[in-house]
Amino acid sequence: MKPIPYGRQHISEDDIQAVVETLTSDFLTQGPKVAEFEEAFAAYVGARYAVAVSNGTAALHLCTMALGVNKGSRVITTPITFVASANCVRYCGGEVEFSDIDPATALLDAEKVRQLVESKPKGYYSGIIPVDFAGNPVNLEEFRKLADEHGLWIIEDAAHSPGGYFIDSKGEKQRCGNGRYADLAIFSFHPVKHIATGEGGMVTTNDVELYKKLLLYRTHGITRETELLEENHGGWYMEMQELGYNYRIPDMLCALGLSQLERADAGLARRRGIARVYDQAFAEVSGIQVLQTNPAALQEDHTGHAYHLYVIRVEDRKGLYDYLREHQIYAQVHYIPAHTMPYYRSLGYSKGDFPLAESYYSECLSLPMYPSLTQQEQEFVIGKVKEFVQK
Incomplete structure (x- = not known):
C-alpha cells in the first residue's frame, strides 16, 4: 500500500482549469478573482465581510493590528494550537497569557479563562483568541458573555473549521467565522486544510470599521480611495496612511480557492x-x-x-x-x-x-x-x- 499521510490536498480537473484560466487572463494578482473569492467565502460562513490574505498567520497579524494590540495589551489564548495564534500578539508588542484546556475536547476551557480574567482588575486583559481546534467549534457564546462583561474583544481562530458550527442557547446554528459572537475570525487555506490554495488565508467580520482597517493594512497601509485621500494629485495618486504589510494573495490562488469552495x-x-x-x-x-x-x-x-x-x-x-x-x-x-x-x-x-x-x-x-x-x-x-x- 502507498504511504498514507495524516492530511493531503485534493486537486481536481476543475481546480486546474480554474487556475489555467486565471493564468491566461489579464490579472495574476490584484484582480477580480480576489473579490470574487472574498464574496463567496463570506456567504459560505455567513459573515458580512471577508478579506483574503497571503496565509493564516498574516490573517491573525492583521486582526491584532486592526484591534489595536500594542505593548500595553494582554491577550489570552490556548497552549494547544499552532504558535501563530499566540505569535500574532507578540508581533504587535502585546503580552500573551495562556490558559489551560478542557481535557475532554482539547479546547480552551471557558471557565478557566473566566477565573483568569476575574483574578485581575477590569481592563487588565484586552482580548481572547479561542481556537476551533481540530475543527471542533468553540462555544463562542460563552466567551462572548465573558468578553462583554469585561470589555474584551474576541478573535476566533477558525483555521481548522470552515463549515463547522455550534448551537447557541436560542437553538440557532452559528457557523464558525460568521461574526455573530467574535469580532474577527481567521481561516487558513494551507494544503491540508478543507480548502486548499497552496498558501492563503481569510479574515471575516461583521464590523465595517475593522473591515476597512484590514483592507488598508493588507496593502502597505496604502489607499487609492478618493474619499479617504488627504490630497489628490490625479488618477495615479495614492497615500500611505498607516504602516501596513504586503499580505496580498494572488488571483490564481483565489481562483483555486473558488473552485475548491464549490465542493x-x-x-x-x-x-x-x-x-x-x-x-x-x-x-x-x-x-x-x-x-x-x-x-x-x-x-x-x-x-x-x-x-x-x-x-x-x-x-x-x-x-x-x-x-x-x-x-x-x-x-x-x-x-x-x-x-x-x-x-x-x-x-x-x-x-x-x-x-x-x-x-x-x-x-x-x-x-x-x-x-x-x-x-x-x-x-x-x-x-x-x-x-x-x-x-
Whole structure:
C-alpha cells in the first residue's frame, strides 16, 4: 500500500482549469478573482465581510493590528494550537497569557479563562483568541458573555473549521467565522486544510470599521480611495496612511480557492463520514481515548465538528507513532504546547504551567483524515492502531 499521510490536498480537473484560466487572463494578482473569492467565502460562513490574505498567520497579524494590540495589551489564548495564534500578539508588542484546556475536547476551557480574567482588575486583559481546534467549534457564546462583561474583544481562530458550527442557547446554528459572537475570525487555506490554495488565508467580520482597517493594512497601509485621500494629485495618486504589510494573495490562488469552495460541503461530509468510522472502530477498544465533540456542536445525530483532524489519545504515543510509520502511515502530533517552546519559556513560561495541555500532548496523535482517504486505507490504519494498542 502507498504511504498514507495524516492530511493531503485534493486537486481536481476543475481546480486546474480554474487556475489555467486565471493564468491566461489579464490579472495574476490584484484582480477580480480576489473579490470574487472574498464574496463567496463570506456567504459560505455567513459573515458580512471577508478579506483574503497571503496565509493564516498574516490573517491573525492583521486582526491584532486592526484591534489595536500594542505593548500595553494582554491577550489570552490556548497552549494547544499552532504558535501563530499566540505569535500574532507578540508581533504587535502585546503580552500573551495562556490558559489551560478542557481535557475532554482539547479546547480552551471557558471557565478557566473566566477565573483568569476575574483574578485581575477590569481592563487588565484586552482580548481572547479561542481556537476551533481540530475543527471542533468553540462555544463562542460563552466567551462572548465573558468578553462583554469585561470589555474584551474576541478573535476566533477558525483555521481548522470552515463549515463547522455550534448551537447557541436560542437553538440557532452559528457557523464558525460568521461574526455573530467574535469580532474577527481567521481561516487558513494551507494544503491540508478543507480548502486548499497552496498558501492563503481569510479574515471575516461583521464590523465595517475593522473591515476597512484590514483592507488598508493588507496593502502597505496604502489607499487609492478618493474619499479617504488627504490630497489628490490625479488618477495615479495614492497615500500611505498607516504602516501596513504586503499580505496580498494572488488571483490564481483565489481562483483555486473558488473552485475548491464549490465542493467544500462534499468534502466536509466525507470528513464526518471518516470520523464516524473511526468512532465506531475505537468505541470499545481499551487504551484508546477519542476527543469528544464540544456539546454545543452536537444537534441530534448531526455534528458541527469540521474534522480537520481526527485525534486519539494513547498511553504509548511515541510507540504508536513509530509503529505506524513502519507501516507507512504518517500520523502527526498536534500540537506541542506553545508555552513549552523555547521562545515562550524565555518569556517566563515553564513546563508544568498547564498540566492538562501537557498531559494531552503526551498522548495525542492525529490519524489520517482527508476526503480522498479510501475505505481500504482507513481500514488499514484502524487495523494497525488496534494491533499496536492491543499488544
